[in-house]
Amino acid sequence: MYQKISTFVVGAVTAATLVVNAASAADWRGWNIHVEGYPNTVAMDKFAELLTEKTGGEINLQMFHGGTLGSQPDAIEQVRLGGLAIGNFNLGPIGPIAAEANVVSLPFIFKDVPHMFRVLEGEGGQAIADGMAAKGLIPLAWYDAGARSFYNGEKAINTPSDVAGLKVRVMNNDLYSGMISELGGNPSPMAFSEVYQALKTGVVDGAENNWPSYESTGHFEVAGFYSLSQHLIIPECLCINADIYNGLSADMQAAVTAAAQESAALQREMWAARETASREKVVASGVVMNEIANKLPFQEAMAPVYENYLAANPDLRPLVELIQATD
Ligand code: BDP
Numbered sequence: 342m343y344q345k346i347s348t349f350v351v352g353a354v355t356a357a358t359l360v361v362n363a364a365s366a367a368d369w370r371g372w373n374i375h376v377e378g379y380p381n382t383v384a385m386d387k388f389a390e391l392l393t394e395k396t397g398g399e400i401n402l403q404m405f406h407g408g409t410l411g412s413q414p415d416a417i418e419q420v421r422l423g424g425l426a427i428g429n430f431n432l433g434p435i436g437p438i439a440a441e442a443n444v445v446s447l448p449f450i451f452k453d454v455p456h457m458f459r460v461l462e463g464e465g466g467q468a469i470a471d472g473m474a475a476k477g478l479i480p481l482a483w484y485d486a487g488a489r490s491f492y493n494g495e496k497a498i499n500t501p502s503d504v505a506g507l508k509v510r511v512m513n514n515d516l517y518s519g520m521i522s523e524l525g526g527n528p529s530p531m532a533f534s535e536v537y538q539a540l541k542t543g544v545v546d547g548a549e550n551n552w553p554s555y556e557s558t559g560h561f562e563v564a565g566f567y568s569l570s571q572h573l574i575i576p577e578c579l580c581i582n583a584d585i586y587n588g589l590s591a592d593m594q595a596a597v598t599a600a601a602q603e604s605a606a607l608q609r610e611m612w613a614a615r616e617t618a619s620r621e622k623v624v625a626s627g628v629v630m631n632e633i634a635n636k637l638p639f640q641e642a643m644a645p646v647y648e649n650y651l652a653a654n655p656d657l658r659p660l661v662e663l664i665q666a667t668d
Contacts, residue, residue: 366398366399366400366401367399367400367401367426367585368401368403369392369400369401369402369403369426369427369585370402370403370405370410370425370426370427371385371388371389371402371403371404371405371425371426371427371428371429372405372408372410372411372416372419372420372425372427372428372429373385373404373405373406373407373408373428373429374406374407374408374413374416374429374533375406375407375429375554375557376406376407376557377406377407379553379557379615380484380553380608380611380612380615381429381484381577381608382406383607383608383611384429384484384579384604384605384607384608384611385404385406385429385579385604386404387603387604387607388402388427388579388600388601388603388604389401389402389403389404391599391600391603391604392596392597392600394600395596395597395599395600396593396596396597399593400593400596400597402426402427408533408534410425412532412533412534413430413431413434413512413532413533414434414513414532416428416430417430417434417435417438417478420477420478420580420581420582421438421476421477421478421582422477422582423582423584423585425582426581426582426585427579427580427581427582428580429484429577429578429579429580430478430577430578430580431486431512431575431577432445432446432469432575432576432577432578433446433512433513433514433517433573433575434512434513434514435473435478435578436514436516437513437514437515438476438478439469439472439473439475439476439478440472440653440654440657441468441469441471441472441473441657441660442469442472442473443514443516443650443654444465444469444650444657444660444661444664445457445469445574445575445576446514446516446517446573446575447516447643447646447647447650447661448516448520448572448573448639448640448643448646449572449636449639449640449643450574450661450664450665451574451664453488453574454485454487454488454574456574456667456668457574457576458483458485458576459667459668460663460664460667461483461576463667464663465660465663465664465667466483468660473578473580474583477582477583477584478578478580478581478582478583479580479581479582479583479586480578480579480580481578481579481580481581481586481597481598481601481602482578482579482598482601482602482604482605483576483577483578483579483605484576484577484578484579484605484608484609484612485576485577485608485609485612485613486551486574486575486576486577486612487551487552487553487574487612487616488551488571488572488573488574489549489550489551489571489572489573489574489575490549490550490551490567490568490569490570490571490572491504491509491547491548491549491567491568491570491572492547492548492549492550492555492560492561492564492565492566492567492568493507493509493546493547493548493564493566494540494546494547494563494564494565494566495507495546495547495566496566497566497568497629497631498566498568498570498631498633499568499631499633499634500635500638501524501525501638501639501642502525503568504521504524504525504526505524505525505526506525506526506527507526507527507546507547508526508527508529508544508545508546508547509521509526509527509528509529509545509546509547509548509549510529510530510531510536510539510540510545510547510548510549511528511529511530511531511548511549512530512533513530514530516646516650517530517573518530519645519646519649520572520643520646523642523643523645523646524639524642529544529545531545533558536548536558536560537558537559537560537563540560540563540564541563547564548560548564549570549572549573551616552615552616552619552620552623553612553615553616553619555567555619555623556619556620556622556623557619561623561626561628562626565627565628565629566628566629566631567623567628567629567630567631568630568631568633569630569631569632569633570633570636570639571636572639579601579604579605581597647661
C-alpha cells in the first residue's frame, strides 16, 4: 500500500513538473525564404543560437529556411496571428498591411543604404515600427537588403522607354505594380519561388532584385541583363508576433532584443561581402551589367506613385517629408 501511494505521488509530481516546464519554456518556429549560406539564413541561425544562450534555454527557436513554411505574404499573416513566432521579412509585402511601413516602398525614397539606416534609427524608424506593431508585428532588428535593380533576358535598360512593353515580376504590393506601369511595362505580382520558372518559360520578361537574390535564385542564368536602376532600397525586419513579445518578462524581452541586434550586426557584415561576391560571380558567368547614366527620368516617372500613396494616406505626408529631409 505504501509503495502504491508513493508511486502515485511521484507520478503526480513528475506530471506537474512537466506541465510547469511546458508552460515556462517556449518552442518557437521561425520563417525565412532564403537558401543555405545566404546572409539572412546564417544570421537567423545565429539568432536561434543566441536566443537559447541568452534565455538560459527558456526560449528555443526552430528555423525553417527556403520558404518551406509557405510564401512570404502567408508567413507574414502567420506571424501576425501567432501560428509562427518569428520571421525575416522584407518590408515590401508588409506595406499593404501597415501603411507606415509602405513608405519604404516608394521608389527612390532612400538616397542609399546608409541613408535608409539613418532613417530607421531615428524618428522615421520609430513611426514605421509603431505602425507594424499596431498590426501585430514587432521589428526586433533591421537587416540589409541592398538596392534592387531591373533585370531581363532581352536588353540593357537605360531609359524608362526600355521598360515599356516588358512584363516584369514584382513582389505583392500595389506600389510596385504602379511603378512598372508608370514606366510603361506590365507588372506581374508573383511569389518569389515562382520567378525562376516564369523567367525561363517567358511568362515574364524580367524582374528586379538585389545582387545576392539575383544570384542565389539562379535568375541570372535565365535573365542575363542587369541594369543598375537601384530604384528600391527596402529594409528587412527580424520580426516577432506582438502578443508573444508583449507576454514576455522584461528580462526575456531584453534577451530576445539583444539576440536580434547581434544577429542583425552579423547579417549586415555578411551582406556587404555577399553583394560583392554575387556581383562578381554573375558577371564572371557572362551577365551584362550596365550603369544607368541618368536616373532622373525614372525618378520623375514615379510622381504618380507618390501622389497615389499620399492621396490614400494623407496623414503620412510628414513621414515622407521627414525621410526626404534626412541627410
Ligand atoms: C529578396 C528578399 C525576399 C523577397 C524577395 C522577392 O530578401 O524577402 O521575398 O527579394 O523578390 O531580396 O520576393
